[in-house]
Every structure is written in structure tokens, then in C-alpha cells.
Amino acid sequence: MAGTLREQDLLEIIDQQAQRFEHLEAENRALKAENARLKKRLEDLERKSRKYAAPHSRETRKADPKPSGRRAGEGLFTYKRAPTPEQITQVIEVNTPNTCSLCGFSGELLFKRQDKVWITELAAEGAQQLTEYRVPVMVCPACGSTVRGVHPNLAADQYGSTAHRCGPRLKASLQVLHHEVGLPQRRLPRVLELTTGIRITQGAVTQGAQRLAEDAGPLATHVQTLEADLRAAAFVHHDDTGWRISAGQAWVSIFRSAQTVLFTANHQHTNIELRKVLGDAFQGVLVCDRFKVYDSKLLDQVKQQKCLAHLIRNADEVAAGEQKRPGRGHEYGLRLAQVFRDGIKFHQRFHEGWCTREE
Missing domain, CATH: 3.30.420.10 (Ribonuclease H-like superfamily/Ribonuclease H)
Incomplete structure (x- = not known):
């Protein structure tokens, strides 16, 4: 009888120790999860103190922002000069128009002058390519309006101070250098001048990006x-x-x-x-x-x-919050998070060929 009692007492002690061990093991997992959560929180706070995902901003907008560029009637347009004949690598004669776009007159128009406009482009080999377009400018004899020759490479408003523009390959290269390589816009003009001899302004880079993002533009079509x-x-x-x-x-x-x-x-x-x-x-x-x-x-x-990553984080947070409360809520949170982690591992092993879908 006494020996039976001693054996029963021993079994109870072993059972109590097993329960105690299971409780300590769960508590240890909860502490590890809480420690990992606090470490991540500390890293996030340190990262936010020195770096932002969004661009730097003062959080306020200027009440009267000024538009970029030279003000109308102020100064002279002297930055982009006409290229010399030696710089011209190709000359394209634009067809003479025979229809007035304003009144619809169709027939021979009166010659007024010939404008010269240019497109500076990067050649396929990386050398500078400067193409001159000789655009005939005519006068409609019926209404006296000015009619310009049309070419698919030229914009309708490409004359005067905007006669010299960048080609599409050059504009695309500038955006790649800025957005992919990471060169600041203020450094792009200097880099381009050193590598190709082409001179542009920072405003040209910004305006080029805006034109690429316009509706029906190449970027919009790609999107x-x-x-x-x-x-x-x-x-x-x-x-x-x-x-x-x-x-x-x-x-x-x-x-x-x-x-x-x-x-x-x-x-x-x-x-x-x-x-x-x-x-x-x-x-x-x-x-x-x-x-x-x-x-x-x-x-x-x-x-x-x-997203399982969000669910794992939520389960760890629940386990950490329930750690010192009565019940087994913290153990449930830990086990749930572990189930998700094991599922991710099995998914990876399945795609690596280590197991079948049934296994």
C-alpha cells in the first residue's frame, strides 16, 4: 500500500514537472517573441530618425509658388544658341504645306520664310547626333495666316525659343540616369556634358519627365x-x-x-x-x-x-500581450504563429522539389 502511494506520488511529481516544463517553454517562446518585437520596434524608430521612405518635405506648400523658367518680357533667351554648320550631322527637308489649317484653303501657298529647328539626339553608338529640320513657313493667300510645314518628329510649337529640343532617346536616357541609377537632377546636366558634350538645363530634365507621364505618352502606354x-x-x-x-x-x-x-x-x-x-x-x-x-x-x-507575414506578426503581438494574463492565450498565439511559419517552410520545400503536394 505504502509502495503504491509512493509510486503515485512520484507520477504526480513527474506530471507536475512536465506541466511546469511546458509552461516555462511557452513562456520562453513568448519572451523571445516579445524581444524580437521590441528589437524590430527599436530598429524602426532608429531608421525613422535618420531616413524617410518618402522624399524630404517641410509638410507645407508655398502660398505663391513661382513657375519655372524665364519670365515673359524679362531678359533675353541666350542659353540655347543655333548650332554651327559644322555641328549638323543630318539635314531633313520638310515638305511644303499646301493646306491652310485655319480656314481650310487648299492650293499653292505664298512663301514667307524658312525656319530652322533642331533635335539633338544620342546616336546608337553613343555619339552626339544633331539633326537640322528646315521647315518651310508659308502664308495663306486667302486669309493671310501662317502655315508651317509638318514632320512627325517635330512638335507643332517647336519654333522660336523652343526650336532646339532633345530627342526621345536622349530624354529616356536622362530619366534612366535619374530614376534607376540615382543621379540627382542637378548633376545630370554636368554628367551629360562631360560624357557626350550635350548641354541641357535641369529644367529640361524635369519637363521631360512631366511629358513622359502625360496621358497617351510612352510611359502611360507602358503602364x-x-x-x-x-x-x-x-x-x-x-x-x-x-x-x-x-x-x-x-x-x-x-x-x-x-x-x-x-x-x-x-x-x-x-x-x-x-x-x-x-x-x-x-x-x-x-x-x-x-x-x-x-x-x-x-x-x-x-x-x-x-499575407502570412502580417498574420505571424499579429499572432506574436497577441502572444506578447497575453503573456502574463491567466489562461493559455499566449501559448495559442505562439502556436498559431508557428503553424504559419511551418506552412511557409513546407511551401518553399514543395517548390524546391523536396516533397509532394500530398505530403
């Missing part, structure tokens, strides 16, 4: 192609981060599929901006966080996969 690729993708990841546009609060959205990445800047963060890119009939899976934007009724028919 439309990327949006079409995203709409046809099997899955698309989407997330937003804070930004600023003209000193005002804004958001930058990222859309990423297996083959396509698209960034968009918006003044708002609603389902409207999301549906503008993915459309109203997206058949793929939208991978996103738990922000309320994705709970819109307009997205009820869209299959969604919540």
Missing part, C-alpha cells in the same frame, strides 16, 4: 500594358506605404505578380485605386493585408489570401 498583365495574372500581391505629393499626404501602392511589378502614387488609399489597376473582373487571387480597404463589398467576388 497600361503592365496593368493588363496584372489583370491576367494568377495572383497579385498588393500593399501601400505612406508618401507625399506636393507636400500633401499620399500613398504609394505596389502591385506584384510573378512577372510584373507596378508602383502607383495616389492621393487616396481606397478600393477605387485598387480596382483602377486590377479592374472589376479580376479572376486571380489578391494577396493583401487585413486593411479595411479589402473588405469593400465591391471586392466580394475577388479571392483573397491574407
Whole structure:
């Protein structure tokens, strides 16, 4: 009898020790999760103190901003001079117009003068290419209006102080140097002059970017192609981060599929901006966080996969908050986070060929 009691007591002690060990192990995991969360919080605060994702801003907009460029009636236009004949590498004669665009007269127009306009371009070999276009300027005998010759490479307002412009290859190279290579706009003119001998202003770089972003421009057309690729993708990841546009609060959205990445800047963060890119009939899976934007009724028919990284972080935070409270809430949070982590590992091993879908 006594020996049986001693054995039972021993079993109870072992059971108590096992429970105590399990409790300490869960508490240790919770402390590790809390430590990791605090470290990440400290890193975020240190990073914010020295670096911002958005461009530097004073958070206020000038009440009366001045437009760029030379003021009308002030000074002389002396920066861009006409090239010398030795600099001209190609001459193109523009066809003489025979129709008045103002009154519709069709026939022989009266010769008024011949304008010379130029396009400075980068040659395929990297050397400077300067093309002169000799544009006939005619006078309509019916109404007396001026009619200029038309060429597909020339803009309708390319004359006078804006007669000398940059070609599309040169403008694209400038934007690549700025946005991809990371050269500041103020340094681009000097770099271009040193490497190619072409002289431009910082304002030309800025205005070139604005023209590229215009509707129906090359950049807008390329963005439309990327949006079409995203709409046809099997899955698309989407997330937003804070930004600023003209000193005002804004958001930058990222859309990423297996083959396509698209960034968009918006003044708002609603389902409207999301549906503008993915459309109203997206058949793929939208991978996103738990922000309320994705709970819109307009997205009820869209299959969604919540980002596991967000869920793991949320579970760790719940476990840390429940650590010293009664019950096993902190253990549940830790186990839930571990299930997600194991799922990610198995997913990686499956795609690496280490296991089958059934396994």
C-alpha cells in the first residue's frame, strides 16, 4: 500500500514537472517573441530618425509658388544658341504645306520664310547626333495666316525659343540616369556634358519627365500594358506605404505578380485605386493585408489570401500581450504563429522539389 502511494506520488511529481516544463517553454517562446518585437520596434524608430521612405518635405506648400523658367518680357533667351554648320550631322527637308489649317484653303501657298529647328539626339553608338529640320513657313493667300510645314518628329510649337529640343532617346536616357541609377537632377546636366558634350538645363530634365507621364505618352502606354498583365495574372500581391505629393499626404501602392511589378502614387488609399489597376473582373487571387480597404463589398467576388507575414506578426503581438494574463492565450498565439511559419517552410520545400503536394 505504502509502495503504491509512493509510486503515485512520484507520477504526480513527474506530471507536475512536465506541466511546469511546458509552461516555462511557452513562456520562453513568448519572451523571445516579445524581444524580437521590441528589437524590430527599436530598429524602426532608429531608421525613422535618420531616413524617410518618402522624399524630404517641410509638410507645407508655398502660398505663391513661382513657375519655372524665364519670365515673359524679362531678359533675353541666350542659353540655347543655333548650332554651327559644322555641328549638323543630318539635314531633313520638310515638305511644303499646301493646306491652310485655319480656314481650310487648299492650293499653292505664298512663301514667307524658312525656319530652322533642331533635335539633338544620342546616336546608337553613343555619339552626339544633331539633326537640322528646315521647315518651310508659308502664308495663306486667302486669309493671310501662317502655315508651317509638318514632320512627325517635330512638335507643332517647336519654333522660336523652343526650336532646339532633345530627342526621345536622349530624354529616356536622362530619366534612366535619374530614376534607376540615382543621379540627382542637378548633376545630370554636368554628367551629360562631360560624357557626350550635350548641354541641357535641369529644367529640361524635369519637363521631360512631366511629358513622359502625360496621358497617351510612352510611359502611360507602358503602364497600361503592365496593368493588363496584372489583370491576367494568377495572383497579385498588393500593399501601400505612406508618401507625399506636393507636400500633401499620399500613398504609394505596389502591385506584384510573378512577372510584373507596378508602383502607383495616389492621393487616396481606397478600393477605387485598387480596382483602377486590377479592374472589376479580376479572376486571380489578391494577396493583401487585413486593411479595411479589402473588405469593400465591391471586392466580394475577388479571392483573397491574407499575407502570412502580417498574420505571424499579429499572432506574436497577441502572444506578447497575453503573456502574463491567466489562461493559455499566449501559448495559442505562439502556436498559431508557428503553424504559419511551418506552412511557409513546407511551401518553399514543395517548390524546391523536396516533397509532394500530398505530403
